[in-house]
Amino acid sequence: xxxxxEDLLVEQVASAYRPPSPDELRYHPAWHDLPAxxxxxxxxxxxxxxxxxxxxxPEGLSTTARAVLQKLVSARTI
Amino acid sequence: xDLDVHLAAIVAGDTRxxxxxxxxxxxxxxxxxxxxxxxxxxEAVLQEALLRIWQVAPRFExxxxxxxxxxxxxxxxxxxxxxxxxxxxxxxVEPTALEIAFEPQAPDPLLRRAIIECRQQLPPKPREALDxxxxxxxxxxxxxxATSLRMKLNTFLQNFTRARQLLADCLRRKGIVV
Numbered sequence: 730x731x732x733x734x735e736d737l738l739v740e741q742v743a744s745a746y747r748p749p750s751p752d753e754l755r756y757h758p759a760w761h762d763l764p765a766x767x768x769x770x771x772x773x774x775x776x777x778x779x780x781x782x783x784x785x786x787p788e789g790l791s792t793t794a795r796a797v798l799q800k801l802v803s804a805r806t807i
Numbered sequence: 808x809d810l811d812v813h814l815a816a817i818v819a820g821d822t823r824x825x826x827x828x829x830x831x832x833x834x835x836x837x838x839x840x841x842x843x844x845x846x847x848x849x850e851a852v853l854q855e856a857l858l859r860i861w862q863v864a865p866r867f868e869x870x871x872x873x874x875x876x877x878x879x880x881x882x883x884x885x886x887x888x889x890x891x892x893x894x895x896x897x898x899x900v901e902p903t904a905l906e907i908a909f910e911p912q913a914p915d916p917l918l919r920r921a922i923i924e925c926r927q928q929l930p931p932k933p934r935e936a937l938d939x940x941x942x943x944x945x946x947x948x949x950x951x952x953a954t955s956l957r958m959k960l961n962t963f964l965q966n967f968t969r970a971r972q973l974l975a976d977c978l979r980r981k982g983i984v985v
Binding site: 740 | 922963
């Protein structure tokens, strides 16, 4: 894997998207392709992104918080 | 700041109050998982932990000290990460002092104003990629977002990276380091 390819995988893993699953914890598929150092980079990137996202959100919520709320609402309507 | 001010509303089932609690608690819970970052997908563990905190909140009994629900949340998240380490048979990790300390986050109106100004200065394509991620809020993967913008996945990711870097540069010029 080139460093450019790794950078793009890190960018994906740093997002709040995780595959939906009703009863088990699902990893981002790209996480499995990352070496250890790149996983830490993805962690640090997500940590630096979330305050920016929250600052741009009308209620001050990051995409992580929005994703969790969406799952709560979905669970209530099932 | 004591995030337990939201507890009564959370127990009453108010998701908006839980959102405000998460806004203050998320970074501390995430940081508590840093030493697991090489062996578990922290974002997945964090989201699951936050869901479990919502579920157990009605049974939570405060101990009289501030941020009781946040302290519980950190335990829930770390226990979940440890379970994942056992399930996947990854190498166990030791917590660092940094992870054990926590500080709830308060809204920063200066950052908000600055970042809104910086976002308005983004070129169209990077801004489209940034906005798509924000509007999706984790509901769609980047391949779907790229398709919705008629971009290839790599182009979408490159535009998102550029948006992130341009925002950081703009904020730095305003004296804000992210």
